[in-house]
Amino acid sequence: MSMLLEVSGVSVTFDGFRAINNLSINFAPAELRAIIGPNGAGKTTFMDIVTGKTKPDEGTVIWGDRNISLLGMSESQIAMEGIGRKFQKPTVFEAQTVRQNLAMALKNPRGPFVVLMHKKTKLNAARIEAVAEQIGLSDSLTRVAGELSHGQKQWLEIGMLLAQEPRLMLVDEPAAGMTPEEREKTTDILKEAAKTRAVVVVEHDMEFVRRLDCKVTVLHEGSVLAEGSLDHVTSNQTVIDVYLGRAHA
Amino acid sequence: MQRSFLAQNPSVIWFIAILALFTVVVTILSEVSGVGVISTSFIKTLGKTLCLCLVAITMDVVWGYCGILSLGHFAFFGIGGYAIGMWLMYARTELIVIESLAAQAIPSTAAEISDAIGNQIFGVVGSSEFPLIWTFADSLFLQLLMVILVPGLLALAFGWLAFRSRVTGVYLSILTQAMTLALALYLFQNDSGLRGNNGLSGLQNIPGYRDVPQATVSIIFFIASAIALGAGYVFFAWIVSGKMGNVIKGIRDNEARVWFLGYHVERYKLFVFTVTAVVAGIAGALYYPQAGIINPGEIAPIASIYLAVWVAIGGRGRLYGAAIGAAFVSLVSSWFTGGGAPNINLGFYTIQWTDWWLVLLGFSFVAVTLFFPKGIGGLFDLLMRKQS
Numbered sequence: 001m002s003m004l005l006e007v008s009g010v011s012v013t014f015d016g017f018r019a020i021n022n023l024s025i026n027f028a029p030a031e032l033r034a035i036i037g038p039n040g041a042g043k044t045t046f047m048d049i050v051t052g053k054t055k056p057d058e059g060t061v062i063w064g065d066r067n068i069s070l071l072g073m074s075e076s077q078i079a080m081e082g083i084g085r086k087f088q089k090p091t092v093f094e095a096q097t098v099r100q101n102l103a104m105a106l107k108n109p110r111g112p113f114v115v116l117m118h119k120k121t122k123l124n125a126a127r128i129e130a131v132a133e134q135i136g137l138s139d140s141l142t143r144v145a146g147e148l149s150h151g152q153k154q155w156l157e158i159g160m161l162l163a164q165e166p167r168l169m170l171v172d173e174p175a176a177g178m179t180p181e182e183r184e185k186t187t188d189i190l191k192e193a194a195k196t197r198a199v200v201v202v203e204h205d206m207e208f209v210r211r212l213d214c215k216v217t218v219l220h221e222g223s224v225l226a227e228g229s230l231d232h233v234t235s236n237q238t239v240i241d242v243y244l245g246r247a248h249a
Numbered sequence: 250m251q252r253s254f255l256a257q258n259p260s261v262i263w264f265i266a267i268l269a270l271f272t273v274v275v276t277i278l279s280e281v282s283g284v285g286v287i288s289t290s291f292i293k294t295l296g297k298t299l300c301l302c303l304v305a306i307t308m309d310v311v312w313g314y315c316g317i318l319s320l321g322h323f324a325f326f327g328i329g330g331y332a333i334g335m336w337l338m339y340a341r342t343e344l345i346v347i348e349s350l351a352a353q354a355i356p357s358t359a360a361e362i363s364d365a366i367g368n369q370i371f372g373v374v375g376s377s378e379f380p381l382i383w384t385f386a387d388s389l390f391l392q393l394l395m396v397i398l399v400p401g402l403l404a405l406a407f408g409w410l411a412f413r414s415r416v417t418g419v420y421l422s423i424l425t426q427a428m429t430l431a432l433a434l435y436l437f438q439n440d441s442g443l444r445g446n447n448g449l450s451g452l453q454n455i456p457g458y459r460d461v462p463q464a465t466v467s468i469i470f471f472i473a474s475a476i477a478l479g480a481g482y483v484f485f486a487w488i489v490s491g492k493m494g495n496v497i498k499g500i501r502d503n504e505a506r507v508w509f510l511g512y513h514v515e516r517y518k519l520f521v522f523t524v525t526a527v528v529a530g531i532a533g534a535l536y537y538p539q540a541g542i543i544n545p546g547e548i549a550p551i552a553s554i555y556l557a558v559w560v561a562i563g564g565r566g567r568l569y570g571a572a573i574g575a576a577f578v579s580l581v582s583s584w585f586t587g588g589g590a591p592n593i594n595l596g597f598y599t600i601q602w603t604d605w606w607l608v609l610l611g612f613s614f615v616a617v618t619l620f621f622p623k624g625i626g627g628l629f630d631l632l633m634r635k636q637s
């Protein structure tokens with residue numbers, strides 16, 4: 001099966017510190033993947049590289065059917081290629097309504113002049129409502145995003161990703177700060193989304209990862225330590241030593 | 250159903266209604282109508298104030314809505330003034346020269362006329378040659394085009410360089426200050442081609458309308474300024490209220506998020522920076538004929554900082570706030586600095602407002618920033634809340 005995203009031999013150094021060390025990792029077109037690993041393992045930095053925020057010192061990042069390189073593309077070009085990203089700290093436009101947040105994210109032409117002349121249409125309104133339904137914010141469309149609860153903001157941000165209709169969703173710690181019920185709902189949203197696209201979830205919470213029920217990649221010191229089913233990686237002695245042992249200590 | 254632009258923006262209707270009423274009342278009370286309660290010089294002050302409101306609105310769009318603290322928008326305002334000033338000065342001097350040469354027995358050649366005009370205009374800086382930048386000065390149409398093109402192209406070039414390199418925040422503000430400083434220093438030179446620190450003068454005289462009294466000229470410019478302000482208000486309200494407004498407010502609040510949504514943030518900033526620069530230029534082109542004179546001091550970096558102060562005091566992020574701030578602060582400022590405010594005698598020291606006004610303004614700015622971040626415009630929120 002040809003891969004949707006192929007990251008190979010990527011390294012990044014910050015002031016002499018190797019945050020990503022010869023990292024190679026691949027994703028298939030429709031898969032759900034969890035990435036776990038201790039703090040500072042390089043999970044967020046990996047997403048920064050794929051989305052164009054951080055330029056790696058070496059290595060390649062190859063995308064899509066046409067095998068194009070994402071390196072050297074701007075964040076917006078990469079987003080338009082079909083890669084959506086949720087930040088570790090929820091970032092929505094707090095001063096604007098849920099509807100406006102989703103409308104901005106909706107997959108549509110992004111040029112300033114097209115946007116300037118943009119007219120609201122029934123079709124777009126329906127698309128926004130469909131996404132709001134998926135993330136459980138149908139009744140909150142007119143609310144200002146800043147008023148939402150922490151969990152709702154996380155969902156809104158996931159909703160913005162869905163509205164972008166990406167082929168790859170990179171989701172950084174979606175369940176952080178959520179109640180157990182909220183976590184459950186978040187897994188449902190992500191599993192549903194992964195039916196038609198690749199979804200990569202970074203998460204510390206093992207229960208959450210278990211419920212995702214998918215292939216797991218363990219990152220440590222900037223490279224892949226283990227990969228496979230959750231049971232497989234959690235029985236790996238090195239993983240227990242560097243990550244799980246610490247979490248349970 | 251889609252609600253109409255006006256239904257979504259009640260402040261636009263209010264603003265236009267109040268502006269129209271104000272314009273009619275002032276016109277009726279002016280010397281033109283025969284009532285004469287308001288002097289011609291005060292009409293000019295009011296007309297100039299309307300232009301300042303317009304440039305403040307551009308500042309609010311670029312800073313209050315898009316989050317770019319440009320400290321250079323008064324430079325665009327000044328460029329607009331210079332562009333129209335060149336035609337005003339050239340055309341009027343040409344008429345005077347032709348008139349005086351007509352008295353001579355031998356008809357003068359075109360070259361002689363041109364030399365005489367050059368002498369009149371550039372004599373003060375010891376020159377009589379027309380610099381290249383005056384090439385189009387004899388054409389009102391082309392100079393009006395310059396009012397739009399020069400600020401627009403300068404903003405486009407500057408913005409392209411700055412935004413492409415992802416210069417943001419305080420670094421961008423410093424760069425815009427450097428731009429105004431460079432422009433002012435250039436204009437101060439005698440060989441700038443724009444009469445050095447003499448600037449351009451006599452701009453209140455409209456070429457070919459010498460017989461029209463200043464009372465009439467002033468009211469025409471006053472009304473033109475009001476129309477420009479009203480049109481500018483509607484135009485920017487339209488820009489900031491649609492999806493474009495959502496995106497630029499998004500850039501202000503979280504630039505990275507907008508990039509990752511797939512918007513090319515740089516192009517949006519460039520669009521906002523350039524469009525506001527053009528409108529600032531138009532405001533300047535209406536202001537300086539009412540002021541009568543423009544010199545490089547007008548473009549000094551401090552002027553652009555005042556602009557930010559007006560918008561902050563008026564309340565940024567709402568267009569009427571910027572207009573109120575500009576009108577209020579500039580009128581109060583001319584009252585204080587013009588000797589209108591009584592000096593305060595403390596016995597051991599007399600507070601002379603001509604000296605102390607800037608200190609007062611500085612304190613007001615700090616107080617507003619700390620305690621009333623929404624500025625004067627925030628009062629409207631309080632009123633609205635009481636009503637509902």
Ligand SMILES: Nc1ncnc2c1ncn2[C@@H]1O[C@H](COP(=O)(O)OP(=O)(O)OP(=O)(O)O)[C@@H](O)[C@H]1O
Binds near residue numbers: 041042046088
């Ligand atoms: N811009 C930067 N400059 C310097 N160091 C950085 C930068 N970004 C990340 N780092 C460092 O790189 C390492 C990896 O960081 P990263 O944020 O990718 O970890 P993470 O796996 O996401 O951790 P967490 O689980 O805490 O979110 C950390 O040691 C971090 O301090």
Ligand SMILES: [Mg+2]
Binds near residue numbers: 043044045088
């Ligand atoms: Mg992280």
